[in-house]
Amino acid sequence: xxxxxxxxxxxxxxxxxxxxxxxxxxxxxxxxxxxxxxxxxxxxxxxxxxxxxxxxxxxxxxxxxxxxxxxxxxxxxxxxxxxxxxxxxxxxxxxxxxxxxxxxxxxxxxxxxxxxxxxxxxxxxxxxxxxxxxxxxxxxxxxxxxxxxxxxxxxxxxxxxxxxxxxxxxxxxxxxxxxxxxxxxxxxxxxxxxxxxxxxxxxxxxxxxxxxxxxxxxxxxxxxxxxxxxxxxxxxxxxxxxxxxxxxxxxxxxxxxxxxxxxxxxxxxxxxxxxxxxxxxxxxxxxxxxxxxxxxxxxxxxxxxxxxxxxxxxxxxxxxxxxxxxxxxxxxxxxxxxxxxxxxxxxxxxxxxxxxxxxxxxxxxxxxxxxxxxxxxxxxxxxxxxxxxxxxxxxxxxxxxxxxxxxxxxxxxxxxxxxxxxxxxxxxxxxxxxxxxxxxxxxxxxxxxxxxxxxxxxxxxxxxxxxxxxxxxxxxxxxxxxxxxxxxxxxxxxxxxxxxxxxxxx
Numbered sequence: 001x002x003x004x005x006x007x008x009x010x011x012x013x014x015x016x017x018x019x020x021x022x023x024x025x026x027x028x029x030x031x032x033x034x035x036x037x038x039x040x041x042x043x044x045x046x047x048x049x050x051x052x053x054x055x056x057x058x059x060x061x062x063x064x065x066x067x068x069x070x071x072x073x074x075x076x077x078x079x080x081x082x083x084x085x086x087x088x089x090x091x092x093x094x095x096x097x098x099x100x101x102x103x104x105x106x107x108x109x110x111x112x113x114x115x116x117x118x119x120x121x122x123x124x125x126x127x128x129x130x131x132x133x134x135x136x137x138x139x140x141x142x143x144x145x146x147x148x149x150x151x152x153x154x155x156x157x158x159x160x161x162x163x164x165x166x167x168x169x170x171x172x173x174x175x176x177x178x179x180x181x182x183x184x185x186x187x188x189x190x191x192x193x194x195x196x197x198x199x200x201x202x203x204x205x206x207x208x209x210x211x212x213x214x215x216x217x218x219x220x221x222x223x224x225x226x227x228x229x230x231x232x233x234x235x236x237x238x239x240x241x242x243x244x245x246x247x248x249x250x251x252x253x254x255x256x257x258x259x260x261x262x263x264x265x266x267x268x269x270x271x272x273x274x275x276x277x278x279x280x281x282x283x284x285x286x287x288x289x290x291x292x293x294x295x296x297x298x299x300x301x302x303x304x305x306x307x308x309x310x311x312x313x314x315x316x317x318x319x320x321x322x323x324x325x326x327x328x329x330x331x332x333x334x335x336x337x338x339x340x341x342x343x344x345x346x347x348x349x350x351x352x353x354x355x356x357x358x359x360x361x362x363x364x365x366x367x368x369x370x371x372x373x374x375x376x377x378x379x380x381x382x383x384x385x386x387x388x389x390x391x392x393x394x395x396x397x398x399x400x401x402x403x404x405x406x407x408x409x410x411x412x413x414x415x416x417x418x419x420x421x422x423x424x425x426x427x428x429x430x431x432x433x434x435x436x437x438x439x440x441x442x443x444x445x446x447x448x449x450x451x452x453x454x455x456x457x458x459x460x461x462x463x464x465x466x467x468x469x470x471x472x473x474x475x476x477x478x479x480x481x482x483x484x485x486x487x488x489x490x491x492x493x494x495x496x497x498x499x500x501x502x503x504x505x506x
Contacts, residue, residue: 051128052104054189058355058407058416061128062178063189064104067094067145071195072236074184076153078202078243082166085110085152090184092147100139103147106181106188107131109157114150122147131185149185157182159306160414165317168303169264170206170244172317174310177355177408177416180236190351191456193233198241201225207246209262211239211314213295230313231295232454235351240312242300253279253297254286260298262315267324271301274323277334281341284372290446293349293453297341308414309336311343311365331377339369345449353458358416359402359482360462363425364445370426385430388423389496392487395420397501402428403459403482428481434491435477436470444469 054063073091092105103117108129115124117135124133131149139145155164155171162179165172173183181188197215200208204224212230247268253259259282261275278299282292294314303320310317318340322333347361374381399418400406402425408416418424433441444466448457451465463478480488490496 046101046134049102049104049125049127049130049132051130054191056189056354056356058405059178059189061130062106062355063192064106064130064187066098066100067096067103067139067187069094069187069192069194070144071197072184072186073197073199075199076201076241078171078200078206078208080203080206082155082164082171085154085156088151088153088184090149090151090186092149092185092187094145094147094187096139096141096143096145098141101134103133103135103139103145105131105133105147105149105185107149107151107185109154109161109163109182110152111154112149112151112185116148118146119148124149129181147185151185153183159304162414165302165304165306167244169246170202170242172242172244172300172302172304173240173312174306174308174317175239175312176237176310177358178237180239183239186236188236190235190237190355191353193235193351193454193456196230196234196239198228199225200228200241200243202243205245206243207248207262208241208243209246209248209260209300209315210241211312213258232293232313232349234313234348238311238313238348240300240315240317242302242315249275251276251279253282254292257282257292258296260296260315261300262298263301264303264320267301267303267320271323274333274337275299277337278341281334281338281372284376285338285341285345285368288368288371288442288445289345289449293345293449297344299337308417309340311340311348313344313348316340316343331373331379334376335369335373335379338372339365342368349454350449350452351456353456353461355416356403356405357457357459358405359421359425359428360457360459362417362421363402363429366422366426367429370423381430384423385427386493386496388427389487389490389493390499391419392424392427393498394501395424396485396487399424401483401485427487431481431488431490432466432477434493435474436466436472440470 051061052064053061054065056062069092071093075089077087106129112124115122115133120136122133122135124131133147155166162174163182165174178188180186196211198210201223202208204222208226210228212228215229216227218225242262245265246262247265249261251259259278263271286292296314298315300315300317301320302317306319322328342365346364352358352360370381370384373379399420402420447469448465467474487498
């Protein structure tokens with residue numbers, strides 16, 4: 001993405017005899033040995049850094065301006081004890097989109113021991129949750145650059161903060177919305193997607209799995225190194241690494257798609273009745289919106305309590321209790337599995353441009369969850385949407401309109417995921433289908449995921465495509481349904497009523 005950095009401090013006054021000029025990076029300077037100590041000298045001449053961000057309305061300090069990440073190469077070494085920091089090396093290859101005296105990465109909850117820029121030592125310091133890197137020579141716009149950070153990755157700390165999830169036998173990740181930088185240095189915003197390679201070294205009795213497909217395995221006796229690569233760009237919040245005593249059953253999905261699950265080894269047979277449903281889920285979703293967008297899919301079952309399931313790319317994270325607690329009805333578990341699968345199209349392949357576009361992720365996933373329950377378990381979509389309509393004004397009062405949600409509660413980032421972005425946003429899609437008709441709505445869904453595959457898109461992109469597909473001006477419709485404090489009348493359902501918010505005078 002093309003980001004604009006903040007203005008640099010004023011240049012020093014010109015010396016007599018000519019104008020002041022910004023230092024020019026010469027290719028030969030990259031390998032000049034005299035630069036080994038130069039980064040510290042450069043850093044000393046710059047003002048103290050401040051945390052940056054790309055101005056996301058909900059997470060203003062998330063992401064960083066001035067560069068576009070092309071790839072992450074992440075090495076993790078796990079000791080076998082999930083309360084000890086992992087040794088890690090993260091290589092970030094990026095393309096500068098502006099001249100940079102410094103380069104900011106999002107990173108916290110780890111210790112940095114060394115940083116290099118294109119193989120040469122670079123100064124580094126922290127500012128807020130930013131790791132601020134000062135190369136010996138400024139980076140020019142249009143220049144590729146590789147930043148290598150040696151650090152620890154610490155799984156300790158409150159689980160509610162996100163990042164590493166400690167399981168009964170190891171670790172997994174839950175990075176949504178802004179916790180990937182608790183695990184590895186990154187440009188931690190979904191608008192900057194990149195390729196990923198993971199190398200995980202762990203005790204040989206354990207199994208490591210990550211997003212994408214296997215790309216090698218090396219046994220070293222007591223330890224084994226597992227390598228995985230993604231074939232499609234991925235947002236940092238969707239990264240996944242599982243380490244534990246795991247079984248990895250394989251099966252085949254539609255059109256020969258490899259389906260790979262990761263489950264606690266002792267639960268392999270218990271979970272099989274659920275795992276075998278995934279090919280059918282994939283076939284159902286492809287029938288609705290078109291081909292699955294990635295190279296593989298599967299279910300990661302973690303023996304941990306998170307309070308949520310998560311659509312990590314190609315390998316969705318689920319709590320073990322969802323499948324083993326008899327209080328969860330069969331139809332409900334089935335529908336939740338479809339919810340996370342639907343995210344692979346809506347949220348993973350097509351990622352939100354800002355976190356205010358979250359409704360596009362969760363609204364669509366909730367829509368297909370509800371539609372699946374309607375079609376396969378006779379759980380009425382109509383009744384679910386009518387109930388959502390009744391609650392909608394209260395949800396808007398609590399969390400804001402679907403496309404303009406209120407920021408999360410301080411200290412509780414997960415509070416961003418309120419009912420208004422789930423069924424409250426699925427309700428918007430129901431209203432849209434009522435407004436433009438089922439045929440146009442279905443064409444819109446297919447066009448959306450095809451047009452923005454492997455990319456990022458905004459609410460404005462969606463509303464523009466809806467108008468194009470339907471051939472109608474939908475400005476007033478979307479203004480009310482996406483941004484209104486009150487829920488508009490439901491097209492074709494004049495008898496539906498929204499209850500006043502709790503505590504409202506009426």
